[in-house]
Amino acid sequence: MAVPRHKHTRASVGQRRMHIFINPAVLTTCKKCGKAARPHMMCANCGYYKDKEVINVMAKLTKKEKKIREKEIKETEKAQ
Numbered sequence: 143m144a145v146p147r148h149k150h151t152r153a154s155v156g157q158r159r160m161h162i163f164i165n166p167a168v169l170t171t172c173k174k175c176g177k178a179a180r181p182h183m184m185c186a187n188c189g190y191y192k193d194k195e196v197i198n199v200m201a202k203l204t205k206k207e208k209k210i211r212e213k214e215i216k217e218t219e220k221a222q
């Protein structure tokens with residue numbers, strides 16, 4: 143097995159890894175609900191993309207979750 147010949151200092155390891163990082167996610171606001179969403183993707187909150195409903199978000203929720211979500215939607219519509 144190959145064995146490293148010299149010790150790598152913390153500085154040289156750090157210099158090599160200075161380009162290794164994760165960029166923060168780019169977010170835009172949803173036109174329908176106003177929540178943060180990724181660009182060119184369906185809004186996870188309301189299920190809309192380009193003013194069209196892609197998936198029904200309410201279909202998989204339980205009764206209690208549906209009530210909470212409907213309340214949120216009413217409040218956002220009132221605010222607009």
Ligand SMILES: [Zn+2]
Nearest residue numbers: 172175185188
């Ligand atoms: Zn939305």
